[in-house]
Amino acid sequence: ATINFTDFEGQTRTVDATVGDSVMETAVRNGVTGIVGECGGSLSCATCHVFVAPEDFESLDPMGEMEDEMLYGTAVDREENSRLSCQIKMCEGQTLNVATPETQV
Ligand code: FES
Secondary structure, three states: OEEEEEOOOOOEEEEEOOOOOEHHHHHHHOOOOOOOOOOOOOOOOOOOEEEEOHHHHOOOOOOOHHHHHHHHHOOOOOOOOEEEHHHOEOOOOOEEEEEOOOOOO
16 A cells, blocks of 8 residues: 655655555654654544545545544644544555645644
C-alpha cells in the first residue's frame, strides 16, 4: 500500500505502508511532517488530523462517533474531508492521498 502525504506548503512525500497499519503509524514511523499522533492511536489527542483527498474519502470506512467528536478539537479546523489518521487502516493495494495541516498543536 502507498500513501502520498502533502504538507501545507504543497510538498508531497510518498511512503510505503504496511497493510493493516494506520496512516498515523505509517507517518510517525517515516517521520512525515505534519502528523504527531501523541496518544498512539487511542482517539484521545486529535494530533493525527489529516485531510483526505476527495476522490479517496468515499472509499474509507465511515468514521465512528468518537472520531467525529474528537475532530471538533483539532488545532486546524476540520473540513468536510477531515479524518483522524490513526483510524484509517491501510488495505492491500490501496493508494491514499492525504494532506497534513499546518499544525497539530
Ligand atoms: Fe491520537 Fe489519532 S493519534 S487521536
